[in-house]
Amino acid sequence: MDKNDSDRLYFHRRELLAGAAYLMLGLSKAHATIIVDHLPWTPNAGNPPAAALPGPWVFFTVDEGSAMEALADCIIPPDPQTPGGKDSGSAVFIDRQLAGPYGRQDGLYVRPPFMKGTKSQGQQSEKGPAQEYREGLAAFDRACKARFGGKAFADLSDQDKDTVLKGLESGDFKLDGTDGKAFFEQVIKDVQMGFFADPIYGGNRDMVAWKMIGYPGSRYNYLDWVNRHNERFPLPPVSMTGRAEWTPQTR
Structure with a gap:
């Protein structure tokens, strides 16, 4: 293989790697746009806990x-x-x-x-x-x-x-x-x-x-509060099922 062939192969490899990098970045950007306005998963979708239903005693007399x-x-x-x-x-x-x-x-x-x-x-x-x-x-x-x-x-x-x-x-x-x-x-x-x-x-x-x-419960994250010490968290607590007022009320 002469020098010209070697240079061409070198540039082909660089173009291939660059193309792959652009493709990955493009996919990443596309993926990021998809999840900007909503979560790509539902809470506890993998192993949801069984909710305790209201009503009479189940075990106790x-x-x-x-x-x-x-x-x-x-x-x-x-x-x-x-x-x-x-x-x-x-x-x-x-x-x-x-x-x-x-x-x-x-x-x-x-x-x-x-x-x-x-x-x-x-x-x-x-x-x-x-x-x-x-x-x-x-x-x-x-x-x-x-x-x-x-x-x-x-x-x-x-x-x-x-x-x-x-x-x-x-x-x-x-x-x-x-x-x-x-x-x-x-x-x-x-x-x-x-x-x-x-x-x-x-x-x-x-x-x-x-x-x-004053426990905030199962909120999605606390990134804005990681470095804020000795301050009372101003938002109400959230359970694994959210808050009652978040659920549309049926009449």
Whole structure:
């Protein structure tokens, strides 16, 4: 190959690479124009969470649901600004969780030997969350009725409710066949989780907990606020399903 042939080949390669670069840039620009005015995907399109539907109890019986709502209101009492655990839907959150994959032990340890795990190991019980709640609430109901002349926990005065919960916390109020202290600790965690979870799961109704603490929720991005510290975010919170006022109302 002489020098002229070599030069021609060199320029052909340069033209080819340049053409490919222009093509890629052109495609990039075309693609950018496509997504300027709308998103090229829908939220949670790959693995959408199942929304908790309103309505009657799915897992709890009526008596169990009443006990859980009373417990939720004791753990998170209402005040003039924010609803308590009951009206925020914390008991509904637990009900839907126990009726779903969590209650069925999906992803939890289900093979023997069953031993008490460390905090980092999570749930290690053979019974699973649904059975533990069912047995714990039944033992809780029996203990309350035995102590307070046949009254269920939901029917007790506020003072008596506090007495029961303090007894559970200290271990003095015993539940037959159930570790009352461990049961109460689990209820506290689950009520708190329902209070602060995304409303799609049944709790945090109207995003009341997020409004209380100033949490902005599941917004698309916060790029304009990355370097702005100690400033209150001025926009209202958004859940995974958006905001109620964004949905066209049908009459």
